[in-house]
Amino acid sequence: MDSTEPRITLHPHEQRVQVMIDDTLLADTTRAIELREHGYPPCQYIPCDDAEMRVDPRFLRFLILHFVLFKVFA
16 A cells, blocks of 8 residues: 555445345345445445434444454454
8 A cells, every 4th residue: 555545435335225134124135335444345425314213223234243252362
């Protein structure tokens, strides 16, 4: 990585993104933004308008296990 390149870049995600838990569709969008950070896999951010914003206990558990713990131990 060149020192003049930004560490984090944002790009329109070019494919449809769907988020499901079991048979429940939580998000469905073609407007996701992909965040690319040097040294990490890309991740997609979904517009709130395209996501179910109610907190489902299964989804909350998924977030805690996959994102919070990753950031704590990263």
